[in-house]
Amino acid sequence: MGAIVEAIHLSKVFRVAKDRPGVLGALRGLVSREGRDITAVDDISFAIDTGEFVGYLGPNGAGKSTTIKMLAGILHPTRGEVRVEGKSPQRQRREVVRRLGVVFGQRTQAWWDLPVRDTLELLAAMYGVKPKEYRASLKRFDELLEIGAFLDVPVRKLSLGQRMRADLAAAWLHRPPVVFLDEPTVGLDAVAKRRVREFLKEVNRQEGTTILLTTHDMDDIEVLCSRVMVINHGRLVYDGDLTGLRRAVGAPSELRVEFAAPVGEPPSGPWTLVAQEGAAVTVAFDRSTVTAAEVISRLSRCGDIRDVYMAEPDIERVIEALYRQEGPGSHHAGQSRPPVDRRRALG
Amino acid sequence: MIALYLRSVQAALRAKMQYRTDFLTGLVLYGVLSATDFLMVAAILARFSRIGGWDVYEVGLLYGMASIAMGLYRTFGAELHAFERYLVYGEFDALLLRPWPTLLTLLGRSVEPERLGAVLQGAVILAVAGHRLVETGALSPLGLAYVAAGSLLGTLVPLSLSLITAAAGFWVVRIGDLQTFTMYAPVTASHYPLTVYPRWLRTLLTSALPVGFINFVPVQYLLGKGGGAWALWVSPLVVVGFALLAYGFWRLGERHYQSTGT
Amino acid sequence: MNAYILSAAKAYRRHLQYRAAHVVNNVASAIFGFMYIAIWQAATGGTAATGDYEATNMARWVAFNQAMLWAAVFLTNGLGIPETVRSGSVGVDMLRPVDYHLFVMTRELGTIGYNILYRCLPLAVVFGLVVGVQVPEQLVTYPLLLAAIALAIYNGLCLRYLIGISSFWTVQIRFANHLYYTLHTAFSGFLVPIDLLPPPWDTVARLLPFAPLHHDPARLYLELSGAEALAWPAGWAVTLTVLCRVLTNGARRRLEVQGG
Numbered sequence: 049m050g051a052i053v054e055a056i057h058l059s060k061v062f063r064v065a066k067d068r069p070g071v072l073g074a075l076r077g078l079v080s081r082e083g084r085d086i087t088a089v090d091d092i093s094f095a096i097d098t099g100e101f102v103g104y105l106g107p108n109g110a111g112k113s114t115t116i117k118m119l120a121g122i123l124h125p126t127r128g129e130v131r132v133e134g135k136s137p138q139r140q141r142r143e144v145v146r147r148l149g150v151v152f153g154q155r156t157q158a159w160w161d162l163p164v165r166d167t168l169e170l171l172a173a174m175y176g177v178k179p180k181e182y183r184a185s186l187k188r189f190d191e192l193l194e195i196g197a198f199l200d201v202p203v204r205k206l207s208l209g210q211r212m213r214a215d216l217a218a219a220w221l222h223r224p225p226v227v228f229l230d231e232p233t234v235g236l237d238a239v240a241k242r243r244v245r246e247f248l249k250e251v252n253r254q255e256g257t258t259i260l261l262t263t264h265d266m267d268d269i270e271v272l273c274s275r276v277m278v279i280n281h282g283r284l285v286y287d288g289d290l291t292g293l294r295r296a297v298g299a300p301s302e303l304r305v306e307f308a309a310p311v312g313e314p315p316s317g318p319w320t321l322v323a324q325e326g327a328a329v330t331v332a333f334d335r336s337t338v339t340a341a342e343v344i345s346r347l348s349r350c351g352d353i354r355d356v357y358m359a360e361p362d363i364e365r366v367i368e369a370l371y372r373q374e375g376p377g378s379h380h381a382g383q384s385r386p387p388v389d390r391r392r393a394l395g
Numbered sequence: 396m397i398a399l400y401l402r403s404v405q406a407a408l409r410a411k412m413q414y415r416t417d418f419l420t421g422l423v424l425y426g427v428l429s430a431t432d433f434l435m436v437a438a439i440l441a442r443f444s445r446i447g448g449w450d451v452y453e454v455g456l457l458y459g460m461a462s463i464a465m466g467l468y469r470t471f472g473a474e475l476h477a478f479e480r481y482l483v484y485g486e487f488d489a490l491l492l493r494p495w496p497t498l499l500t501l502l503g504r505s506v507e508p509e510r511l512g513a514v515l516q517g518a519v520i521l522a523v524a525g526h527r528l529v530e531t532g533a534l535s536p537l538g539l540a541y542v543a544a545g546s547l548l549g550t551l552v553p554l555s556l557s558l559i560t561a562a563a564g565f566w567v568v569r570i571g572d573l574q575t576f577t578m579y580a581p582v583t584a585s586h587y588p589l590t591v592y593p594r595w596l597r598t599l600l601t602s603a604l605p606v607g608f609i610n611f612v613p614v615q616y617l618l619g620k621g622g623g624a625w626a627l628w629v630s631p632l633v634v635v636g637f638a639l640l641a642y643g644f645w646r647l648g649e650r651h652y653q654s655t656g657t
Numbered sequence: 658m659n660a661y662i663l664s665a666a667k668a669y670r671r672h673l674q675y676r677a678a679h680v681v682n683n684v685a686s687a688i689f690g691f692m693y694i695a696i697w698q699a700a701t702g703g704t705a706a707t708g709d710y711e712a713t714n715m716a717r718w719v720a721f722n723q724a725m726l727w728a729a730v731f732l733t734n735g736l737g738i739p740e741t742v743r744s745g746s747v748g749v750d751m752l753r754p755v756d757y758h759l760f761v762m763t764r765e766l767g768t769i770g771y772n773i774l775y776r777c778l779p780l781a782v783v784f785g786l787v788v789g790v791q792v793p794e795q796l797v798t799y800p801l802l803l804a805a806i807a808l809a810i811y812n813g814l815c816l817r818y819l820i821g822i823s824s825f826w827t828v829q830i831r832f833a834n835h836l837y838y839t840l841h842t843a844f845s846g847f848l849v850p851i852d853l854l855p856p857p858w859d860t861v862a863r864l865l866p867f868a869p870l871h872h873d874p875a876r877l878y879l880e881l882s883g884a885e886a887l888a889w890p891a892g893w894a895v896t897l898t899v900l901c902r903v904l905t906n907g908a909r910r911r912l913e914v915q916g917g
Binding site: 440591 | 675678679681682684685686688689691692695696697698699700701829832835836839842843848849853854855858
Binding site for chain 1: 406
């Protein structure tokens with residue numbers, strides 16, 4: 049299957065106006081284009097295939113939002129190009145967004161003072177969804193998201209979780225082949241998070257929706273994403289699957305070995321001892337330098353092994369380690385935005 | 396596209412009607428309160444009988460037209476009027492995600508029906524003044540029909556001024572202060588015959604801020620106070636042309652937004 | 658005492674950031690002024706001098722009041738109280754060891770100070786160049802005028818405070834502001850001197866607290882009235898102060914009962 053979303057040498061440079069003192073300075077600032085350049089996204093290229101579920105990770109200000117905004121046509125790249133189904137969202141904005149779903153976890157798409165149903169009806173009209181398809185979608189959303197219970201409640205009275213479910217329904221109403229999700233689980237409780245994940249998994253599998261998702265919740269990534277891209281300081285520092293990510297970072301895996309009888313001195317080898325309690329020994333080792341089998345076989349020399357437990361490194365720690373690694377683009381400052389908590393209708 | 400806009404407006408109205416008492420108080424208040432502007436004009440005219448050769452009914456015609464145009468704009472252009480918020484809080488992004496022209500999506504998102512109170516107030520003053528002028532023979536019935544139609548078309552002028560101001564926001568972000576200059580001042584000025592103003596102000600009000608074409612230019616001819624028959628067809632042309640120009644500027648600003656970010 | 662001055666200074670500095678945007682606003686204000694002056698000239702031009710309010714006096718009347726708008730009328734809506742009521746932070750504000758009423762009013766003095774320096778004075782210079790400045794003939798006019806302006810500012814502050822504090826009881830604050838501007842237009846005499854209004858409008862206008870914002874100081878400025886023009890504004894200042902205190906106490910009680 050071919051690439052449905054492509055970023056080709058994508059860069060975005062923001063120009064920040066220099067503050068000048070005084071009235072004259074402020075007036076000059078209006079006309080002059082002098083300022084400081086900030087590279088938010090620095091020469092990023094990737095291709096996402098139809099049906100892929102990609103997690104897009106990075107610390108705050110790394111360039112995640114800027115990338116998504118360029119992919120969705122909200123921003124023009126300074127250099128490079130975006131292709132969604134072969135079209136440029138900048139030059140053919142209306143054609144592209146018709147085939148796109150976008151959810152910003154921080155804001156709702158829904159009409160604040162109206163029941164969810166009204167928003168969905170209006171969106172159906174906007175995207176030209178046929179009445180029959182509309183009814184079918186509504187039924188399906190009720191099965192998957194249980195939105196039927198609050199379809200006639202004004203959006204302002206919904207809980208955060210209900211609102212996110214409504215937003216997901218709104219984004220999928222016109223059955224877009226591509227959906228961008230910006231932190232869809234932010235601020236949700238565990239139950240709501242699980243429901244959102246189940247829905248995403250389902251539509252990705254059944255409808256083949258291509259999904260790009262940004263999140264700070266590593267569980268989202270672990271449960272949902274077959275592929276992970278990591279951006280830091282505006283540069284793509286990793287693109288591959290989760291296992292590869294762990295390997296690339298070289299975060300230690302942990303092995304807990306239970307011997308038949310307590311072993312005397314701590315065994316030494318290409319690992320570090322984490323704990324030793326009676327007959328149980330836990331060691332941490334780097335998978336890129338030594339295999340698990342090798343570690344077990346070396347440990348078995350100390351005594352008879354009764355049981356072995358493997359613990360993969362916590363993805364959260366992997367990412368932390370990755371962020372800490374100073375990339376070549378580390379001199380670029382990221383774009384940070386003030387937190388936006390205004391929840392208005394985005395109809 | 397129009398159908399979709401109407402649907403949007405319908406939904407926006409439904410949202411508004413959740414607060415029905417607000418709507419009713421607003422309707423009455425806007426109606427009564429806007430009338431004070433005319434009361435001030437009337438007070439001056441009660442004392443001096445004429446301003447620049449125009450009596451209270453003639454000025455009433457100007458006032459009524461401008462009031463209807465501005466009131467309709469404030470009713471249906473509510474979101475555009477509050478556009479600064481979209482730029483400051485980055486809400487403009489959401490408009491770009493819809494498969495429609497951004498302006499259409501924007502305008503459909505909310506209406507302020509209570510502002511129709513001001514329209515009603517303008518219509519009443521227009522009707523009273525028009526009736527009297529037709530009675531005295533100063534204005535032909537056909538002329539009055541032109542005035543009524545001109546008031547409606549005139550809505551395009553404040554709308555276009557607002558559109559240009561909003562589009563300027565794509566560069567300067569803060570447009571609240573600019574609106575006083577581009578909207579409130581010229582619309583207030585159009586309540587009076589433009590001939591009372593110094594030349595530079597009159598020029599401004601018939602060129603860059605063309606509020607003169609809402610009312611003064613055609614009404615001056617209709618009341619036989621100057622100008623030529625050309626005023627009757629030039630005015631709507633200027634109004635429509637200005638609207639197209641404003642929309643072009645809006646499109647330019649939109650592209651600028653996309654290439655610079657918020 | 659320090660906290661009051663500091664909050665005023667902060668408000669002043671906050672406005673300082675937007676000086677460039679305010680230049681545009683000043684231009685608009687000046688245009689409004691020129692418009693009104695032209696209208697008055699067109700109205701009075703034909704007739705012979707009409708006593709106190711002939712063309713020159715009216716031009717100066719408009720110019721003076723256009724500048725006064727920024728000192729006494731164009732203040733922060735509800736002095737910023739409605740927002741804090743909505744967000745609930747007013748509870749914290751009222752707990753602070755300062756007098757709430759005094760604190761909110763002095764904070765606004767920073768805005769007024771900024772407005773006087775960057776809006777009133779530039780406007781005064783522009784208008785002065787065009788319509789001339791009225792130089793008082795009597796020395797006593799200076800202190801009287803200063804007192805009248807101070808009273809106008811104080812009364813303007815109190816009125817705004819009353820609107821703001823009323824947001825404890827009503828959410829219709831949007832209409833309150835609109836109502837305030839309308840009453841101001843109709844009854845302050847800033848465009849049409851109250852003496853020129855037809856009865857009974859003029860009588861009502863004389864009684865309401867809007868005349869002290871424009872009509873009374875403008876008459877003093879043009880030396881059409883003497884010290885007696887201060888009596889009514891001073892009376893209103895006392896009355897409004899009492900009203901502010903009563904409503905502040907009411908708001909505090911309401912806060913204690915309902916917890917915001």
